[in-house]
Amino acid sequence: DQQVKQNSPSLSVQEGRISILNCDYTNSMFDYFLWYKKYPAEGPTFLISISSIKDKNEDGRFTVFLNKSAKHLSLHIVPSQPGDSAVYFCAASASRDDKIIFGKGTRLHILP
Amino acid sequence: KAGVTQTPRYLIKTRGQQVTLSCSPISGHRSVSWYQQTPGQGLQFLFEYFSETQRNKGNFPGRFSGRQFSNSRSEMNVSTLELGDSALYLCASGNQGASTDTQYFGPGTRLTVL
Numbered sequence: 001d002q003q004v005k006q007n008s009p010s011l012s013v014q015e016g017r018i019s020i021l022n023c024d025y026t027n028s029m030f031d032y033f034l035w036y037k038k039y040p041a042e043g044p045t046f047l048i049s050i051s052s053i054k055d056k057n058e059d060g061r062f063t064v065f066l067n068k069s070a071k072h073l074s075l076h077i078v079p080s081q082p083g084d085s086a087v088y089f090c091a092a093s094a095s096r097d098d099k100i101i102f103g104k105g106t107r108l109h110i111l112p
Numbered sequence: 113k114a115g116v117t118q119t120p121r122y123l124i125k126t127r128g129q130q131v132t133l134s135c136s137p138i139s140g141h142r143s144v145s146w147y148q149q150t151p152g153q154g155l156q157f158l159f160e161y162f163s164e165t166q167r168n169k170g171n172f173p174g175r176f177s178g179r180q181f182s183n184s185r186s187e188m189n190v191s192t193l194e195l196g197d198s199a200l201y202l203c204a205s206g207n208q209g210a211s212t213d214t215q216y217f218g219p220g221t222r223l224t225v226l
Binding site for chain 1: 116145147152153154155156157160168170202204214215216217218219220
């Protein structure tokens with residue numbers, strides 16, 4: 001049973017436009033959510049996180065929105081740049097349970 | 113600060129063999145987690161070690177085991193390899209723990225089982 005779902009395996013967005021990556025979760029105990037970015041032949045790198053006490057966290061071009069009632073979070077990248085082309089993993093954890101559950105990832109292609 | 117290092121980077125083994133992968137965390141980090149990445153399943157949690165103790169374990173068979181040394185370096189062992197074990201194995205380190213702290217990933221070890 002997948003507790004963290006990224007239903008879009010890939011997404012193509014024009015350079016300069018907004019990229020929106022979506023993630024759904026099923027476990028209501030999750031209280032910490034993260035996004036990681038992965039380039040080929042490299043390990044994932046941390047991008048941004050959000051605690052369940054917030055509904056929005058912003059860091060430069062990256063904003064994560066959390067909708068707890070819908071068990072849904074999204075990552076917005078504005079404006080999208082060529083270097084943003086990568087695989088993005090959504091992840092979630094319950095603070096009393098020390099493991100992070102990852103989604104399967106969404107491959108983002110930024111088109112020139 | 114040096115990042116997380118994993119050795120070897122690439123490994124080819126045959127079915128039935130065993131393999132040991134190594135992970136050196138960022139200096140000062142006490143938590144090391146291991147993940148398996150495959151195209152179909154994404155990133156799946158294997159286990160986490162904190163101060164030499166296994167703190168959490170994912171849903172993998174007992175053929176997958178690990179340990180952590182007093183210097184926080186960690187090893188992962190897979191015995192009786194199966195074709196389905198072919199994957200990228202990633203380790204990540206953090207200060208406090210997988211769920212409460214940003215994790216920093218190594219580049220991974222690409223294991224191919226023939």
